[in-house]
Amino acid sequence: MKRLVPFVVLALVIAATAAITSIGLMDVLTGTGWAYAVEFLGRALPLDFPPMDEVLALSARTLSIAGTATLLSVLISVPLATLAAHNTTPHKAARTTSRAVIAVARALPDVILAIVFFRVFGLGATAGVLAMGLHSVGMVGKLYADALEQTDPGPATAVRATGATRTQTLLAAVIPQATPAFIATALHRFDINLRVSVLLGFVGVDGLGLATATALRRLDYQRGLALAVVILALCVLLELVSGLLRRAALSTRRGWGLTGALFAGLATVAMLIGADLSLGDGLGRLGATAELFWPPIAPTGVFADLLATVRMALAATALGALLAVPLGVLAARNVLPRAGGVFRAFIVLVRGIPELVLAIVLVVITGIGEAAGTLALAVGAAGLLGKLIADSVEEVDPRIEEAVRATGAGRWQVFCAATLPQAAQAMTGHLLYQLDVNVRAATLLGLVGAGGVGFVLLNSARVLEFGAVTTVLTLLLGVVLLIELLALWLRRAAA
Amino acid sequence: MSVIRFDAVGVRFGADSALDDVSFSIGAGEIVALVGMSGSGKSTLLRQVDALHLPSTGRVTVLDTDTTSAGGRELRALRRRVGFVFQQFHLVGRLSVLENACTGALGRIRGPRLGRVSYPKAVRAQAMAHLERVGLADRAAQRADTLSGGQQQRVAVARALMQDPEILLADEPVASLDPETAVQIMALLREIAEERRLTVLCSLHQVELALSWADRIVGLRAGRIVLDTPATGLGRDEVMAVYSQVGPTLAPIR
Numbered sequence A: 001m002k003r004l005v006p007f008v009v010l011a012l013v014i015a016a017t018a019a020i021t022s023i024g025l026m027d028v029l030t031g032t033g034w035a036y037a038v039e040f041l042g043r044a045l046p047l048d049f050p051p052m053d054e055v056l057a058l059s060a061r062t063l064s065i066a067g068t069a070t071l072l073s074v075l076i077s078v079p080l081a082t083l084a085a086h087n088t089t090p091h092k093a094a095r096t097t098s099r100a101v102i103a104v105a106r107a108l109p110d111v112i113l114a115i116v117f118f119r120v121f122g123l124g125a126t127a128g129v130l131a132m133g134l135h136s137v138g139m140v141g142k143l144y145a146d147a148l149e150q151t152d153p154g155p156a157t158a159v160r161a162t163g164a165t166r167t168q169t170l171l172a173a174v175i176p177q178a179t180p181a182f183i184a185t186a187l188h189r190f191d192i193n194l195r196v197s198v199l200l201g202f203v204g205v206d207g208l209g210l211a212t213a214t215a216l217r218r219l220d221y222q223r224g225l226a227l228a229v230v231i232l233a234l235c236v237l238l239e240l241v242s243g244l245l246r247r248a249a250l251s252t253r254r255g256w257g258l259t260g261a262l263f264a265g266l267a268t269v270a271m272l273i274g275a276d277l278s279l280g281d282g283l284g285r286l287g288a289t290a291e292l293f294w295p296p297i298a299p300t301g302v303f304a305d306l307l308a309t310v311r312m313a314l315a316a317t318a319l320g321a322l323l324a325v326p327l328g329v330l331a332a333r334n335v336l337p338r339a340g341g342v343f344r345a346f347i348v349l350v351r352g353i354p355e356l357v358l359a360i361v362l363v364v365i366t367g368i369g370e371a372a373g374t375l376a377l378a379v380g381a382a383g384l385l386g387k388l389i390a391d392s393v394e395e396v397d398p399r400i401e402e403a404v405r406a407t408g409a410g411r412w413q414v415f416c417a418a419t420l421p422q423a424a425q426a427m428t429g430h431l432l433y434q435l436d437v438n439v440r441a442a443t444l445l446g447l448v449g450a451g452g453v454g455f456v457l458l459n460s461a462r463v464l465e466f467g468a469v470t471t472v473l474t475l476l477l478g479v480v481l482l483i484e485l486l487a488l489w490l491r492r493a494a495a
Numbered sequence B: 001m002s003v004i005r006f007d008a009v010g011v012r013f014g015a016d017s018a019l020d021d022v023s024f025s026i027g028a029g030e031i032v033a034l035v036g037m038s039g040s041g042k043s044t045l046l047r048q049v050d051a052l053h054l055p056s057t058g059r060v061t062v063l064d065t066d067t068t069s070a071g072g073r074e075l076r077a078l079r080r081r082v083g084f085v086f087q088q089f090h091l092v093g094r095l096s097v098l099e100n101a102c103t104g105a106l107g108r109i110r111g112p113r114l115g116r117v118s119y120p121k122a123v124r125a126q127a128m129a130h131l132e133r134v135g136l137a138d139r140a141a142q143r144a145d146t147l148s149g150g151q152q153q154r155v156a157v158a159r160a161l162m163q164d165p166e167i168l169l170a171d172e173p174v175a176s177l178d179p180e181t182a183v184q185i186m187a188l189l190r191e192i193a194e195e196r197r198l199t200v201l202c203s204l205h206q207v208e209l210a211l212s213w214a215d216r217i218v219g220l221r222a223g224r225i226v227l228d229t230p231a232t233g234l235g236r237d238e239v240m241a242v243y244s245q246v247g248p249t250l251a252p253i254r
């Protein structure tokens, strides 16, 4: 099995190269894309911002929807993760079931959930909140379970030794250790949901995204691009605020507990008011709606569209990796202790660019769907991958590095002999994870005009051919499963 | 009257035997040191006493409770009466010293607790008193991970005192501390044991410390008891024989 690894890796590299060349990336930067962009900008400038109160109302709506969705995912994830972590749940069946629920939540794309829930609950915030909230459990639940499993078992043993029950031990010794990770994950997901909610605006989720989509549909580019700028500002703002909160949650100072709780409480109330949820008589319609999605129908050319989405994801991952691997290595503290700061700062900067917003702008500006989508995704991939790679390089066993350094080896000799071999497996894992993330993101980009299965989804929702949604869902699940199996196989084979 | 009693106890992890045919008993108020090489089974033995792990064969009886036949509720009731101090202190670093001490009361107050104010006032007052006893009252509001190792171990002792225990177990409580702090902590444990007439079983790997501190020495080698004798009049070399890889079966087993 091990002998097959190089061939599989080679096949992946060839596929990625083919994907990059076939997408016609250069057209975006030169030629037709450029000419189109110049003409487009002529029509989009000057930007036409809506009145200030409307901007604020739209922003509040978007933040409320993304925030409530995140809150929902946290409320579901805490008990689910507790049931899924081996140190908090001794029953294997309960663990397996909860892990499976988390995996299913992750596998169900939020676009598709949104399309379904719109059918059930109608327009408004409810469908968006439920779609993003449930899908987020796939990430939040998984990371929460990991955070629980990574706690030091010592305090739990000590508290159990005082005669405490399982629940008491969980609350007194395990949850407090995981709280900073819980908060950081929630903030991270809030960030993602904010960006996703904008894209879901193209299928009807209320807020800035819907306003942008409406403007673009009217061919009112001056308004559409102005709203994109507002979204960008909102993303940057949230990034700053969540950075502050993350640091506060991790700080060794005491006294944040009460202030933090008060702040969180107020924010929650504001969010719930802003989201203005109502289930209506939607639950009663659930059965009738489900029937609409059966039997699946295959729209013409759906396989070509699937191929386009996968191609986008593959090319974006490869391009992102080309940038992220050297960047991540240079940013790792154990490679360049001092000079690495520059690269770390650069990664943070790239990560701050909301790739999904970038995609809207690029797709709209250049009019060249697939290539523009790839470029936007690649930027996003570079940011996330850069960080993951830096982390995996920093997590190697320093004693082995020290042993090699003690032989008189230079910095890069140590890197090649001790650091890279230790980090290689984690790096491969991250690359495949990014591919998986990109398949989902590429689907979303289809909504804004990057082509692929996202476009099929948008279209079938519009012409009420819901059977096609089922087909796309099945195909996507197949692709994601394939990637997961590949990752699993590589991990096994390389171990 | 024995407070802790092992009858032919065996503990296996898969094919490995961590304890093998271990029998002994400890009477009320005895202060016993458990010595042996690392891997000899000291931690495993201590965990049996608090029913954190149950024997594969044989029987462990602690305070008249047979751990092999007791149910979950009975085991928790037993653990409440047995304090346990660990080598790595095992405090929740992010929580305050006071809240860490309060967790020692969980066995007798009902329901889960999260946060200092979720504990009854009386419990908090008691925790303050115990922190006072171990000399850390002025650190109560501080995060536990800002304390030195010796201070953290004092908090762990305060947490154990919150249980108002009858037995105190300690697993190499000073192995992570510098020699001077180690002596202070051991003195504190001895004082508290005498004040409260506790039965104490403490694993140690410093032989001199064990000899000067305990009333009785029990030696383990490869999961078997190879020494069990009063500490008075015992020479260092006799104890060191426990640490030899091979060697004669050691003479005095009481």
Ligand SMILES: Nc1ncnc2c1ncn2[C@@H]1O[C@H](COP(=O)(O)OP(=O)(O)O)[C@@H](O)[C@H]1O
Binding pocket: B013, B016, B017, B018, B036, B037, B038, B039, B040, B041, B042, B043, B044, B045
């Ligand atoms: N949870 C466990 N799983 C498997 N083996 C264990 C476990 N706990 C202890 N052991 C084994 O039992 C033996 C005794 O370990 P331990 O009681 O920790 O010794 P000591 O505390 O004297 O160093 C060792 O061989 C150890 O590897």
Ligand SMILES: [Mg+2]
Binding pocket: B039, B042, B043, B044, B171, B172
């Ligand atoms: Mg031990």
